[in-house]
Amino acid sequence: MSNGKQSRRREFGTVRKLPSGRYQARYTGPDGMKRPAPDTFATKKEATEWLVEKQAEILRSDWIDPDAGSMTLTEYTDRWVKDRDLKPRTRVEYERVLRLHVKPQLGEQLLNEVTAPQIRAWRSERLAAGVGKPTVAKTYRILRAIFATALDDDLIRRNPCRIKGAGQDVADERPTATLEQVFAIAGAIQPRYRLLVLLATFAQLRFGELIALRRSSLDLDAMEVRVARSTNEMEDGTHYDDDPKSKAGKRLVSVPSALGADIRAHLDRFVSAGRDARLFLGPQGAIPRRRNFNRVWKAALESAGIPDEIGLHLHDLRHTGGTLSGRGGATLKELMARLGHSSPRAAMVYQHATKDRDQAIAAALDMLIEQARSTSGGQSGTDMTRGAL
Incomplete structure (x- = not known):
């Protein structure tokens, strides 16, 4: 109270009626x-x-400058990269x-106006257009990272990339070559690339x-x-050398001694001549x-009689070598070190069970059972049945 008059609480914002009859x-x-x-x-x-809600945002420190995110998604992605x-x-x-999978579909949208339903529709459209699932998953991960940065910068209120599992890249199982096919390809390819085929398989190199x-990379002793x-190769065809794909990529890989003659030749x-050649x-x-x-590579596959429908790539020889190592009993840690993987997830694929390996395990158990019975005098199921009769 002041001078007998009731004090009036100061209101937040103003509302005025426009000539159109609507309110601003x-x-x-x-x-x-x-x-x-x-x-x-x-x-x-x-x-x-609306003003009450806006005031509550300010009091909660949730207010975002509406002009800060008023750039197009294309403008922000360019800045982000x-x-x-x-x-x-x-x-x-x-x-x-x-350029291929975001800008044509969402690029003209304002950054702070992209919604979760729009992201879901964009993803569905890309898949319906025949874009591969791994590519869509990769693009989604990039988009999610871009919006995460915008959220940290207080340019948007919430990340619109909220599709559960959309960023998971589950590629189809790649084919593996038999040892006969590996040597057939090595024999059919241009001689200067024969050793490349062998090292891709038996050293599992990218x-x-x-x-x-x-x-200097080779120690023949x-x-x-x-x-x-x-x-690495750029789009314009130029090359540059860099560190491997991950820190674990720097490694020493033992190769079979049987390749010694191939390497020397x-x-x-x-x-x-020269260590750096x-x-x-x-x-x-x-x-x-x-x-x-x-x-x-394709000419070598054709000459080696490898059918096109198999879809065998050079990188699949790395997969072949990893699978052979897994069948040979390599542990997960050994596979990670050999293949240059920094996480177990990628290396675990080479430890998957195969029918041949499973039958070998069963055969080994058979031997243990027979040995145990011969030394302990234990009865087999057939012997026990006969005894009961």
């Missing part, structure tokens, strides 16, 4: 700027209720994925790791390959491009 709500934000509601209202009550500390190849891959190998770099015929170069002395090598 305005308020002063925490930044001191006067801000109107994004839409007008049919009644004064609706406008007032530019600000990331990415390897050149990863940066190019992110830009390619966003294409980039193979192309990066030098003379210990029969080891040192993987220290990976050669390759060094004598195809590799220049690359092991694998094309016919013109250039670093092999994936596209050119794929043509050589």
Whole structure:
């Protein structure tokens, strides 16, 4: 009370009636700027209720500057990729994925207006358009990371990427080659790439790791390959060497001694003198491009009688070697070290049970049972039945 008059509580914001008959709500934000509601209202009550909600946001510290996220998704994704500390190849891959699978569909949407239903519709449309599930999952993971950064920067209120399991990349089981097929391919491919096929299988190296190998990468006395770099190819065909895919990618891999003669023959015929000479170069002395090598690879498959429908890729030889190692009894930790995996999830695929391996386990148990019976005098089920009769 002051001077006998009742004090009036100061109201938050203002409401005014427009010539159209609708109502406009305005308020002063925490930044001191006067801000109107994004839409007008049919009644004064609706406008007032909107102001109450806006005031509650400010009191909860949930208020977001409505102008901060008023850029298009394309503008923000470009800025996001530019600000990331990415390897050149990863940066190019992110830009390619966003250009093909995000910008044409969502790029003109304002960042702060993209909704969860729109993300669900976008994902369904991409799958319906025939885009592979692994590609859609990868694109979704990138989008989710972009919106997570926008959320941290207080540009949006909530991440719209909330589809359970949408970022999980469950690829189809890749084919494996038999040992006969491996040697058939090695014999059919251009001689300069014979050793590449063998090392892809029996050292389980990736294409980039193979192309990066030098003379100094080989220790013929210990029969080891040192993987220290990976050669990456940009979209324009240029190459650069970088660290392997993960920290675990730097490793020493033992190779079968049976490959010693193949390695020495390759060094004598195809590799220049000097420790830094690359092991694998094309016919013109250039670093092999994936596209050119794929043509050589397909020609070798045809010559080796490997049907096209199998869909065997060079990378599947790494899978073949990992599977052979798993069947040979390699532990999960040993497989991770050999293949350069930093997490058990990727290496566990090579420990999957096979019918042959399962039958071998059963046969080994049979031997143990028979040994136990012969030493303890235990009866078999048949003997017990006969005794009962």
